[in-house]
Amino acid sequence: MHNAQNAGYDDWQVAAAVRRERKQRKLYSEEFTFGDDDYEGARGFSVAEKLESPRFAQSGMVREMKGENLTVGFLQQNGFNIPLLFKEKTGLGLQVPTANFSISDVRMCVGSRRLLDVMDVNTQKNVEMTMKEWEKYYEDPSKKKLLNVISLEFSHTKLENYVQSPAIVRQIDWVDVVWPKQLKESQVESTNLLNDMMYPKVQKYCLMSVKNCYTDFHVDFGGTSVWYHILRGSKVFWLIPPTEKNLQLYEKWVLSGKQSDVFFGDTVEKCARVYLTAGNTFFIPTGWIHAVYTPTDSLVFGGNFLHSFGIVKQLKITQVEDNTKVPQKFRYPFFTEMLWYVLAKYVYTLLGHSHLEGEPGREHELEGKPHVHLTHYELFGLKDIVMYLYDLPAQKKNVPELIRDPVALIKDVRTLVERHCRDVPELAVTGVPVLHPDLNVSNNAYIREHYEYYSGDGCGNRTTDNEGPGDEDGGAR
Ligand SMILES: O=C(O)CCC(=O)C(=O)O
Numbered sequence: 471m472h473n474a475q476n477a478g479y480d481d482w483q484v485a486a487a488v489r490r491e492r493k494q495r496k497l498y499s500e501e502f503t504f505g506d507d508d509y510e511g512a513r514g515f516s517v518a519e520k521l522e523s524p525r526f527a528q529s530g531m532v533r534e535m536k537g538e539n540l541t542v543g544f545l546q547q548n549g550f551n552i553p554l555l556f557k558e559k560t561g562l563g564l565q566v567p568t569a570n571f572s573i574s575d576v577r578m579c580v581g582s583r584r585l586l587d588v589m590d591v592n593t594q595k596n597v598e599m600t601m602k603e604w605e606k607y608y609e610d611p612s613k614k615k616l617l618n619v620i621s622l623e624f625s626h627t628k629l630e631n632y633v634q635s636p637a638i639v640r641q642i643d644w645v646d647v648v649w650p651k652q653l654k655e656s657q658v659e660s661t662n663l664l665n666d667m668m669y670p671k672v673q674k675y676c677l678m679s680v681k682n683c684y685t686d687f688h689v690d691f692g693g694t695s696v697w698y699h700i701l702r703g704s705k706v707f708w709l710i711p712p713t714e715k716n717l718q719l720y721e722k723w724v725l726s727g728k729q730s731d732v733f734f735g736d737t738v739e740k741c742a743r744v745y746l747t748a749g750n751t752f753f754i755p756t757g758w759i760h761a762v763y764t765p766t767d768s769l770v771f772g773g774n775f776l777h778s779f780g781i782v783k784q785l786k787i788t789q790v791e792d793n794t795k796v797p798q799k800f801r802y803p804f805f806t807e808m809l810w811y812v813l814a815k816y817v818y819t820l821l822g823h824s825h826l827e828g829e830p831g832r833e834h835e836l837e838g839k840p841h842v843h844l845t846h847y848e849l850f851g852l853k854d855i856v857m858y859l860y861d862l863p864a865q866k867k868n869v870p871e872l873i874r875d876p877v878a879l880i881k882d883v884r885t886l887v888e889r890h891c892r893d894v895p896e897l898a899v900t901g902v903p904v905l906h907p908d909l910n911v912s913n914n915a916y917i918r919e920h921y922e923y924y925s926g927d928g929c930g931n932r933t934t935d936n937e938g939p940g941d942e943d944g945g946a947r
Protein backbone atom coordinates (compact mmCIF):
# COMPACT_ATOMS: atom_id res chain seq x y z
CA MET A 471 0.00 0.00 0.00
CA HIS A 472 2.93 2.28 0.01
CA ASN A 473 3.32 4.22 -3.13
CA ALA A 474 5.11 1.58 -5.14
CA GLN A 475 1.72 0.21 -5.94
CA ASN A 476 -1.20 0.42 -8.27
CA ALA A 477 0.87 -0.59 -11.20
CA GLY A 478 -1.27 -0.56 -14.25
CA TYR A 479 -1.34 1.88 -17.07
CA ASP A 480 -2.55 1.97 -20.58
CA ASP A 481 -0.35 1.79 -23.65
CA TRP A 482 0.08 5.47 -24.22
CA GLN A 483 1.26 5.85 -20.67
CA VAL A 484 3.77 3.06 -20.81
CA ALA A 485 6.52 4.91 -22.63
CA ALA A 486 6.21 7.95 -20.42
CA ALA A 487 6.11 5.80 -17.29
CA VAL A 488 9.23 3.94 -18.32
CA ARG A 489 11.02 7.21 -18.99
CA ARG A 490 9.90 8.62 -15.68
CA GLU A 491 10.87 5.45 -13.91
CA ARG A 492 14.36 5.50 -15.32
CA LYS A 493 14.71 9.03 -14.12
CA GLN A 494 13.12 8.09 -10.85
CA ARG A 495 15.49 5.23 -10.32
CA LYS A 496 18.39 7.60 -10.69
CA LEU A 497 16.79 9.94 -8.22
CA TYR A 498 15.85 7.27 -5.75
CA SER A 499 18.94 5.16 -5.42
CA GLU A 500 21.98 5.88 -7.47
CA GLU A 501 22.84 2.85 -9.55
CA PHE A 502 23.38 -0.08 -7.34
CA THR A 503 26.92 -0.71 -6.23
CA PHE A 504 26.20 -4.31 -5.43
CA GLY A 505 24.68 -6.89 -7.71
CA ASP A 506 20.92 -6.85 -7.59
CA ASP A 507 20.92 -10.29 -6.06
CA ASP A 508 23.14 -9.45 -3.10
CA TYR A 509 20.96 -8.44 -0.30
CA GLU A 510 23.62 -8.29 2.33
CA GLY A 511 25.59 -5.10 2.40
CA ALA A 512 23.61 -3.20 -0.18
CA ARG A 513 22.31 -0.91 2.51
CA GLY A 514 24.42 1.71 4.22
CA PHE A 515 22.78 1.05 7.58
CA SER A 516 21.79 -2.00 9.55
CA VAL A 517 18.08 -2.63 10.07
CA ALA A 518 19.07 -4.85 13.02
CA GLU A 519 20.70 -1.86 14.69
CA LYS A 520 17.62 0.32 14.07
CA LEU A 521 15.46 -2.38 15.64
CA GLU A 522 17.56 -2.24 18.79
CA SER A 523 18.54 1.39 19.04
CA PRO A 524 17.16 3.12 22.15
CA ARG A 525 16.89 6.29 20.07
CA PHE A 526 13.60 5.02 18.63
CA ALA A 527 12.21 3.70 21.91
CA GLN A 528 10.04 6.78 22.30
CA SER A 529 6.68 6.77 23.93
CA GLY A 530 3.58 8.85 23.46
CA MET A 531 3.50 8.78 19.69
CA VAL A 532 0.69 6.20 19.52
CA ARG A 533 -2.65 6.18 21.29
CA GLU A 534 -3.95 2.85 22.49
CA MET A 535 -7.72 2.59 22.32
CA LYS A 536 -10.66 0.24 22.54
CA GLY A 537 -12.59 -0.48 19.37
CA GLU A 538 -15.89 0.82 20.68
CA ASN A 539 -14.36 4.28 21.23
CA LEU A 540 -13.30 4.87 17.67
CA THR A 541 -16.45 6.64 16.54
CA VAL A 542 -17.40 9.48 14.24
CA GLY A 543 -17.89 11.58 17.37
CA PHE A 544 -14.31 10.86 18.42
CA LEU A 545 -13.01 12.03 15.05
CA GLN A 546 -15.20 15.13 15.05
CA GLN A 547 -13.76 15.98 18.44
CA ASN A 548 -10.13 15.02 17.96
CA GLY A 549 -9.56 14.68 14.25
CA PHE A 550 -7.26 11.86 13.27
CA ASN A 551 -3.73 13.07 13.87
CA ILE A 552 -1.94 10.37 15.78
CA PRO A 553 -1.61 6.66 15.10
CA LEU A 554 -4.12 4.50 16.94
CA LEU A 555 -3.45 1.01 18.23
CA PHE A 556 -6.15 -1.53 19.02
CA LYS A 557 -4.74 -4.61 20.73
CA GLU A 558 -7.95 -6.47 19.98
CA LYS A 559 -10.39 -6.06 17.16
CA THR A 560 -13.50 -6.16 19.36
CA GLY A 561 -15.79 -3.23 18.68
CA LEU A 562 -14.10 -2.20 15.45
CA GLY A 563 -16.64 -3.88 13.19
CA LEU A 564 -13.72 -5.47 11.42
CA GLN A 565 -14.05 -8.88 9.80
CA VAL A 566 -11.11 -11.04 8.78
CA PRO A 567 -10.64 -14.76 8.07
CA THR A 568 -9.56 -17.13 10.82
CA ALA A 569 -5.85 -17.16 11.68
CA ASN A 570 -5.21 -20.40 9.83
CA PHE A 571 -5.99 -18.70 6.52
CA SER A 572 -3.07 -19.67 4.29
CA ILE A 573 -1.23 -18.30 1.28
CA SER A 574 -2.83 -21.16 -0.60
CA ASP A 575 -6.25 -19.88 0.46
CA VAL A 576 -5.30 -16.44 -0.80
CA ARG A 577 -4.32 -18.00 -4.13
CA MET A 578 -7.60 -19.86 -4.38
CA CYS A 579 -9.51 -16.65 -3.74
CA VAL A 580 -7.67 -14.34 -6.12
CA GLY A 581 -6.69 -16.92 -8.75
CA SER A 582 -3.33 -18.54 -9.54
CA ARG A 583 -2.83 -16.30 -12.55
CA ARG A 584 -3.40 -13.02 -10.78
CA LEU A 585 -0.38 -10.80 -11.35
CA LEU A 586 1.22 -9.37 -8.23
CA ASP A 587 3.54 -6.43 -7.84
CA VAL A 588 6.16 -7.86 -5.58
CA MET A 589 8.72 -5.70 -3.83
CA ASP A 590 12.31 -6.81 -3.98
CA VAL A 591 13.35 -5.77 -0.47
CA ASN A 592 16.94 -5.25 -1.49
CA THR A 593 16.22 -2.72 -4.21
CA GLN A 594 12.80 -1.53 -2.95
CA LYS A 595 11.64 -1.89 -6.56
CA ASN A 596 8.72 -3.89 -7.88
CA VAL A 597 8.90 -7.07 -9.88
CA GLU A 598 5.88 -8.83 -11.31
CA MET A 599 4.94 -12.44 -10.67
CA THR A 600 1.83 -14.57 -10.65
CA MET A 601 0.09 -15.64 -7.48
CA LYS A 602 1.13 -19.18 -8.29
CA GLU A 603 4.82 -18.21 -8.51
CA TRP A 604 4.43 -16.23 -5.31
CA GLU A 605 3.10 -19.23 -3.40
CA LYS A 606 6.01 -21.29 -4.67
CA TYR A 607 8.45 -18.63 -3.49
CA TYR A 608 6.68 -18.35 -0.14
CA GLU A 609 6.88 -22.09 0.51
CA ASP A 610 10.49 -22.40 -0.69
CA PRO A 611 12.74 -23.10 2.34
CA SER A 612 15.88 -21.86 0.58
CA LYS A 613 14.91 -18.39 -0.59
CA LYS A 614 17.55 -16.51 -2.51
CA LYS A 615 15.81 -13.15 -2.36
CA LEU A 616 13.67 -11.25 0.07
CA LEU A 617 10.34 -10.49 -1.57
CA ASN A 618 7.35 -8.70 -0.10
CA VAL A 619 3.75 -8.43 -1.30
CA ILE A 620 2.22 -5.20 -0.02
CA SER A 621 0.01 -4.15 -2.92
CA LEU A 622 -2.43 -6.95 -3.65
CA GLU A 623 -5.77 -5.16 -3.81
CA PHE A 624 -8.41 -7.83 -3.73
CA SER A 625 -11.78 -6.10 -4.07
CA HIS A 626 -13.93 -7.90 -6.64
CA THR A 627 -12.25 -11.24 -5.92
CA LYS A 628 -13.63 -13.98 -3.71
CA LEU A 629 -11.34 -12.83 -0.95
CA GLU A 630 -13.39 -9.68 -0.48
CA ASN A 631 -16.15 -11.74 1.09
CA TYR A 632 -13.88 -12.67 3.99
CA VAL A 633 -12.77 -9.16 4.85
CA GLN A 634 -14.83 -6.23 6.02
CA SER A 635 -12.96 -3.03 6.84
CA PRO A 636 -13.49 -1.38 10.25
CA ALA A 637 -16.88 0.28 10.58
CA ILE A 638 -15.40 3.75 11.09
CA VAL A 639 -13.59 3.46 7.77
CA ARG A 640 -16.78 2.55 5.95
CA GLN A 641 -18.45 5.59 7.51
CA ILE A 642 -15.90 8.16 6.43
CA ASP A 643 -14.05 6.77 3.40
CA TRP A 644 -14.69 9.15 0.50
CA VAL A 645 -14.99 6.18 -1.84
CA ASP A 646 -18.07 5.13 0.11
CA VAL A 647 -19.55 8.52 0.89
CA VAL A 648 -18.91 10.71 -2.13
CA TRP A 649 -17.86 8.63 -5.12
CA PRO A 650 -20.96 8.02 -7.28
CA LYS A 651 -22.20 4.66 -6.17
CA GLN A 652 -23.23 3.50 -9.58
CA LEU A 653 -19.75 4.14 -10.92
CA LYS A 654 -18.23 2.05 -8.17
CA GLU A 655 -20.76 -0.66 -8.75
CA SER A 656 -19.90 -0.81 -12.41
CA GLN A 657 -16.39 -2.03 -11.55
CA VAL A 658 -15.78 -5.59 -12.71
CA GLU A 659 -12.01 -5.79 -13.14
CA SER A 660 -10.29 -7.18 -10.05
CA THR A 661 -6.76 -6.07 -10.89
CA ASN A 662 -5.63 -2.47 -10.53
CA LEU A 663 -5.28 -1.57 -14.20
CA LEU A 664 -6.04 2.14 -14.26
CA ASN A 665 -7.77 1.79 -17.59
CA ASP A 666 -10.44 -0.47 -16.16
CA MET A 667 -10.79 1.32 -12.86
CA MET A 668 -14.16 2.91 -12.18
CA TYR A 669 -13.32 4.22 -8.71
CA PRO A 670 -10.22 4.51 -6.51
CA LYS A 671 -9.66 0.81 -5.94
CA VAL A 672 -7.53 0.95 -2.80
CA GLN A 673 -9.87 -0.25 -0.09
CA LYS A 674 -8.75 -3.84 0.54
CA TYR A 675 -5.18 -5.08 0.54
CA CYS A 676 -3.65 -8.40 1.47
CA LEU A 677 -0.03 -8.13 2.58
CA MET A 678 2.12 -11.23 2.61
CA SER A 679 5.61 -10.78 4.00
CA VAL A 680 8.30 -13.27 4.86
CA LYS A 681 10.56 -12.89 7.88
CA ASN A 682 13.13 -10.09 7.53
CA CYS A 683 11.24 -8.04 4.96
CA TYR A 684 11.83 -4.31 5.23
CA THR A 685 9.83 -1.52 3.60
CA ASP A 686 11.72 1.77 3.64
CA PHE A 687 10.29 5.10 4.80
CA HIS A 688 7.41 6.37 2.74
CA VAL A 689 4.09 8.17 2.95
CA ASP A 690 1.04 6.29 1.72
CA PHE A 691 -0.23 7.64 -1.60
CA GLY A 692 -2.46 10.69 -1.71
CA GLY A 693 -1.98 11.19 2.01
CA THR A 694 -4.37 8.32 2.56
CA SER A 695 -4.96 7.07 6.06
CA VAL A 696 -4.49 3.36 6.62
CA TRP A 697 -6.01 0.56 8.65
CA TYR A 698 -3.77 -2.43 9.09
CA HIS A 699 -4.72 -5.67 10.83
CA ILE A 700 -2.15 -8.34 11.67
CA LEU A 701 -3.80 -11.71 11.12
CA ARG A 702 -0.60 -13.68 11.61
CA GLY A 703 2.99 -12.86 12.48
CA SER A 704 4.26 -9.47 13.58
CA LYS A 705 5.48 -6.11 12.31
CA VAL A 706 7.64 -3.27 13.54
CA PHE A 707 6.85 0.28 12.46
CA TRP A 708 9.09 3.31 12.69
CA LEU A 709 6.81 6.35 12.75
CA ILE A 710 7.53 9.99 12.02
CA PRO A 711 4.90 12.75 12.35
CA PRO A 712 4.20 14.78 9.19
CA THR A 713 5.31 18.17 10.49
CA GLU A 714 6.25 20.83 7.96
CA LYS A 715 9.90 20.33 8.87
CA ASN A 716 9.80 16.52 8.59
CA LEU A 717 8.03 16.61 5.23
CA GLN A 718 10.67 19.00 3.94
CA LEU A 719 13.42 16.66 5.14
CA TYR A 720 11.55 13.74 3.59
CA GLU A 721 11.41 15.45 0.19
CA LYS A 722 15.14 16.14 0.39
CA TRP A 723 15.90 12.55 1.37
CA VAL A 724 13.86 11.15 -1.52
CA LEU A 725 15.37 13.55 -4.04
CA SER A 726 18.90 12.88 -2.77
CA GLY A 727 18.80 9.34 -4.13
CA LYS A 728 20.61 8.25 -0.97
CA GLN A 729 17.79 6.31 0.65
CA SER A 730 19.75 3.11 0.81
CA ASP A 731 22.61 4.91 2.60
CA VAL A 732 20.62 7.01 5.03
CA PHE A 733 18.06 5.66 7.48
CA PHE A 734 15.54 8.50 7.34
CA GLY A 735 14.63 8.02 11.01
CA ASP A 736 18.11 9.22 11.92
CA THR A 737 17.57 12.61 10.31
CA VAL A 738 14.49 13.72 12.26
CA GLU A 739 13.91 14.82 15.81
CA LYS A 740 11.21 12.30 16.65
CA CYS A 741 10.90 8.80 15.30
CA ALA A 742 9.24 6.05 17.32
CA ARG A 743 9.17 2.29 16.95
CA VAL A 744 5.95 0.35 17.47
CA TYR A 745 5.66 -3.44 17.70
CA LEU A 746 2.52 -5.05 16.39
CA THR A 747 1.56 -8.67 16.87
CA ALA A 748 -1.17 -10.99 15.66
CA GLY A 749 -4.63 -9.67 16.47
CA ASN A 750 -3.56 -6.00 16.63
CA THR A 751 -5.16 -3.38 14.41
CA PHE A 752 -3.26 -0.20 13.65
CA PHE A 753 -4.53 3.07 12.16
CA ILE A 754 -2.04 5.43 10.54
CA PRO A 755 -3.24 8.99 9.94
CA THR A 756 -2.65 11.15 6.89
CA GLY A 757 0.92 11.83 5.97
CA TRP A 758 2.74 9.89 8.68
CA ILE A 759 6.12 8.82 7.37
CA HIS A 760 6.79 5.17 8.18
CA ALA A 761 9.10 2.22 7.58
CA VAL A 762 8.15 -1.37 8.35
CA TYR A 763 10.10 -4.47 9.35
CA THR A 764 8.68 -8.02 9.44
CA PRO A 765 10.19 -10.13 12.28
CA THR A 766 8.21 -13.29 11.39
CA ASP A 767 6.29 -14.47 8.33
CA SER A 768 3.15 -12.35 8.33
CA LEU A 769 -0.29 -12.06 6.84
CA VAL A 770 -1.91 -8.66 7.09
CA PHE A 771 -5.16 -7.16 5.84
CA GLY A 772 -5.46 -3.43 5.39
CA GLY A 773 -6.84 -0.59 3.36
CA ASN A 774 -6.27 3.03 2.36
CA PHE A 775 -8.80 5.82 2.56
CA LEU A 776 -9.25 9.56 2.18
CA HIS A 777 -11.62 11.34 4.52
CA SER A 778 -12.94 14.73 5.64
CA PHE A 779 -10.94 15.05 8.88
CA GLY A 780 -7.58 15.15 7.14
CA ILE A 781 -8.18 17.24 4.02
CA VAL A 782 -5.48 19.85 4.56
CA LYS A 783 -2.75 17.24 5.15
CA GLN A 784 -4.00 15.09 2.28
CA LEU A 785 -3.50 18.02 -0.08
CA LYS A 786 -0.13 18.77 1.46
CA ILE A 787 1.01 15.19 0.77
CA THR A 788 -0.14 15.48 -2.83
CA GLN A 789 2.19 18.46 -3.06
CA VAL A 790 5.00 16.34 -1.62
CA GLU A 791 4.28 13.68 -4.25
CA ASP A 792 4.43 16.31 -6.98
CA ASN A 793 7.70 17.67 -5.66
CA THR A 794 9.26 14.21 -5.44
CA LYS A 795 7.88 13.29 -8.87
CA VAL A 796 5.98 10.20 -7.84
CA PRO A 797 4.66 8.64 -11.07
CA GLN A 798 0.91 8.58 -11.63
CA LYS A 799 0.70 4.82 -11.32
CA PHE A 800 1.92 4.98 -7.73
CA ARG A 801 -0.61 7.61 -6.69
CA TYR A 802 -4.17 7.63 -5.41
CA PRO A 803 -6.27 6.97 -8.51
CA PHE A 804 -8.62 9.82 -9.45
CA PHE A 805 -7.43 12.02 -6.59
CA THR A 806 -8.53 15.25 -8.29
CA GLU A 807 -11.83 13.85 -9.53
CA MET A 808 -12.51 12.80 -5.95
CA LEU A 809 -12.06 16.38 -4.73
CA TRP A 810 -14.79 17.56 -7.12
CA TYR A 811 -17.13 14.89 -5.84
CA VAL A 812 -16.35 15.90 -2.26
CA LEU A 813 -17.32 19.50 -2.99
CA ALA A 814 -20.45 18.38 -4.81
CA LYS A 815 -21.47 16.16 -1.91
CA TYR A 816 -21.02 18.88 0.75
CA VAL A 817 -23.04 21.29 -1.37
CA TYR A 818 -25.73 18.67 -1.99
CA THR A 819 -25.91 17.80 1.70
CA LEU A 820 -25.84 21.29 3.18
CA LEU A 821 -27.35 23.51 0.48
CA GLY A 822 -29.43 20.91 -1.30
CA HIS A 823 -28.21 21.87 -4.76
CA SER A 824 -27.20 18.99 -6.95
CA HIS A 825 -24.28 19.41 -9.30
CA LEU A 826 -24.28 15.86 -10.57
CA GLU A 827 -25.78 14.97 -13.92
CA GLY A 828 -29.14 13.30 -13.44
CA GLU A 829 -29.39 13.89 -9.69
CA PRO A 830 -32.37 15.87 -8.44
CA GLY A 831 -31.81 18.56 -5.82
CA ARG A 832 -32.95 18.11 -2.24
CA GLU A 833 -33.64 21.72 -1.28
CA HIS A 834 -37.16 20.78 -0.17
CA GLU A 835 -35.79 18.18 2.24
CA LEU A 836 -33.71 20.81 3.97
CA GLU A 837 -36.52 23.28 4.57
CA GLY A 838 -37.02 23.90 8.26
CA LYS A 839 -34.12 21.64 9.22
CA PRO A 840 -31.72 22.97 11.86
CA HIS A 841 -28.29 24.29 10.84
CA VAL A 842 -25.61 21.60 10.66
CA HIS A 843 -22.27 22.68 12.12
CA LEU A 844 -19.05 21.67 10.41
CA THR A 845 -15.86 20.79 12.22
CA HIS A 846 -12.87 23.02 11.56
CA TYR A 847 -11.22 20.06 9.83
CA GLU A 848 -14.01 20.13 7.27
CA LEU A 849 -14.36 23.89 6.96
CA PHE A 850 -10.65 24.58 6.47
CA GLY A 851 -10.45 21.49 4.31
CA LEU A 852 -13.16 22.68 1.94
CA LYS A 853 -11.49 26.07 1.60
CA ASP A 854 -8.22 24.32 0.87
CA ILE A 855 -9.78 22.10 -1.81
CA VAL A 856 -11.13 25.17 -3.59
CA MET A 857 -7.70 26.81 -3.52
CA TYR A 858 -6.02 23.61 -4.64
CA LEU A 859 -8.35 23.15 -7.62
CA TYR A 860 -8.10 26.82 -8.48
CA ASP A 861 -4.31 26.64 -8.63
CA LEU A 862 -4.22 23.58 -10.89
CA PRO A 863 -3.51 24.26 -14.56
CA ALA A 864 -6.63 23.78 -16.71
CA GLN A 865 -5.50 20.47 -18.16
CA LYS A 866 -5.06 19.03 -14.67
CA LYS A 867 -8.34 20.13 -13.15
CA ASN A 868 -9.88 16.77 -14.14
CA VAL A 869 -13.49 17.80 -13.70
CA PRO A 870 -15.52 14.58 -13.82
CA GLU A 871 -17.93 14.32 -16.71
CA LEU A 872 -20.73 13.97 -14.20
CA ILE A 873 -20.20 17.43 -12.73
CA ARG A 874 -22.44 19.67 -14.77
CA ASP A 875 -21.01 23.07 -14.07
CA PRO A 876 -17.77 23.25 -12.07
CA VAL A 877 -17.85 27.05 -11.92
CA ALA A 878 -21.32 27.02 -10.39
CA LEU A 879 -20.17 24.33 -7.97
CA ILE A 880 -17.22 26.40 -6.75
CA LYS A 881 -19.55 29.35 -6.34
CA ASP A 882 -21.84 27.23 -4.19
CA VAL A 883 -18.90 26.08 -2.09
CA ARG A 884 -18.03 29.70 -1.43
CA THR A 885 -21.60 30.34 -0.31
CA LEU A 886 -21.41 27.24 1.88
CA VAL A 887 -18.16 28.31 3.48
CA GLU A 888 -19.60 31.77 4.21
CA ARG A 889 -22.64 30.23 5.84
CA HIS A 890 -20.52 27.97 7.97
CA CYS A 891 -17.60 30.18 8.91
CA ARG A 892 -19.02 30.79 12.36
CA ASP A 893 -19.85 27.15 13.02
CA VAL A 894 -19.14 26.10 16.57
CA PRO A 895 -16.73 23.17 16.81
CA GLU A 896 -18.48 21.79 19.91
CA LEU A 897 -21.78 21.72 18.04
CA ALA A 898 -20.13 19.83 15.19
CA VAL A 899 -19.53 16.85 17.49
CA THR A 900 -22.77 15.02 16.80
CA GLY A 901 -21.60 11.46 16.25
CA VAL A 902 -23.25 11.60 12.84
CA PRO A 903 -21.05 12.28 9.82
CA VAL A 904 -22.17 15.24 7.70
CA LEU A 905 -21.54 13.27 4.54
CA HIS A 906 -23.66 10.23 5.05
CA PRO A 907 -23.26 7.12 2.91
CA ASP A 908 -27.05 6.89 2.66
CA LEU A 909 -27.12 10.20 0.84
CA ASN A 910 -24.79 8.74 -1.73
CA VAL A 911 -27.60 7.19 -3.68
CA SER A 912 -27.25 5.98 -7.16
CA ASN A 913 -30.21 7.77 -8.59
CA ASN A 914 -28.50 8.05 -11.72
CA ALA A 915 -30.02 7.30 -15.05
CA TYR A 916 -27.22 9.31 -16.62
CA ILE A 917 -24.47 7.14 -15.17
CA ARG A 918 -26.36 4.03 -16.13
CA GLU A 919 -26.63 5.10 -19.73
CA HIS A 920 -23.13 6.43 -20.11
CA TYR A 921 -21.18 3.82 -18.22
CA GLU A 922 -23.16 0.71 -18.91
CA TYR A 923 -20.57 -0.64 -21.30
CA TYR A 924 -17.98 -0.72 -18.53
CA SER A 925 -19.87 -3.34 -16.62
CA GLY A 926 -20.24 -5.71 -19.51
CA ASP A 927 -17.98 -8.66 -20.24
CA GLY A 928 -16.63 -7.01 -23.35
CA CYS A 929 -19.20 -8.80 -25.54
CA GLY A 930 -22.02 -6.47 -24.71
CA ASN A 931 -23.33 -8.73 -21.94
CA ARG A 932 -23.78 -7.38 -18.49
CA THR A 933 -21.94 -9.34 -15.89
CA THR A 934 -22.92 -7.57 -12.72
CA ASP A 935 -26.09 -8.67 -11.07
CA ASN A 936 -25.94 -6.29 -8.17
CA GLU A 937 -27.94 -3.59 -9.83
CA GLY A 938 -31.34 -4.92 -8.97
CA PRO A 939 -34.47 -2.90 -8.64
CA GLY A 940 -33.48 -2.12 -5.06
CA ASP A 941 -30.67 0.05 -6.28
CA GLU A 942 -32.84 1.79 -8.80
CA ASP A 943 -35.40 2.54 -6.14
CA GLY A 944 -32.60 4.12 -4.15
CA GLY A 945 -32.51 6.72 -6.85
CA ALA A 946 -36.01 7.87 -6.12
CA ARG A 947 -35.15 9.13 -2.67
O1 LIG B 1 4.23 -4.24 5.72
C1 LIG B 1 5.04 -3.67 4.99
O2 LIG B 1 6.13 -4.13 4.69
C2 LIG B 1 4.71 -2.30 4.44
C3 LIG B 1 3.41 -1.81 4.89
C4 LIG B 1 3.16 -0.41 4.44
O3 LIG B 1 3.52 0.55 5.04
C5 LIG B 1 2.47 -0.18 3.19
O4 LIG B 1 2.13 -1.14 2.50
O5 LIG B 1 2.22 0.98 2.84
Ligand SMILES: [Fe+2]
Pocket residue numbers: 471472688689690760
Ligand atom coordinates in the same frame (compact mmCIF):
# COMPACT_ATOMS: atom_id res chain seq x y z
FE1 LIG C 1 2.67 2.39 4.19
